[in-house]
Amino acid sequence: MCLAVPGQVLTLLGDDALTRSARVAFGGIVKEIALAFTPEARVGDYVLVHAGVAIAVLDAEEAAHTLAALATLAEDTA
Known part of the structure; x- marks a missing residue:
C-alpha cells in the first residue's frame, strides 16, 4: 500500500x-x-507527496479534507 501526504x-x-x-x-x-x-x-x-516527489497539486479545500482524515485516523490508532 502506498501513502501520499499533502x-x-x-x-x-x-x-x-x-x-x-x-x-x-x-x-x-x-x-x-x-x-x-x-x-x-x-x-x-498544496502538493500531494509520495516518496519525496510531488505527484499532484491540490486545492486548499482538498488538502484540508485529506489532512483532517489523516488526523482522525491517527486519533483512532492512538
Whole structure:
C-alpha cells in the first residue's frame, strides 16, 4: 500500500523543470521535495507527496479534507 501526504510549498528551489524542488511543510516538519511531476506548483500551493516527489497539486479545500482524515485516523490508532 502506498501513502501520499499533502504539504504546503514554502519556497521553490531551481529553475529547470526536471530538477526543480521545493521546501514543503508537513505540520511542523519541512522537507525538500522534487517537483518534476508538478511544474505548475507555486509557493503557497498544496502538493500531494509520495516518496519525496510531488505527484499532484491540490486545492486548499482538498488538502484540508485529506489532512483532517489523516488526523482522525491517527486519533483512532492512538
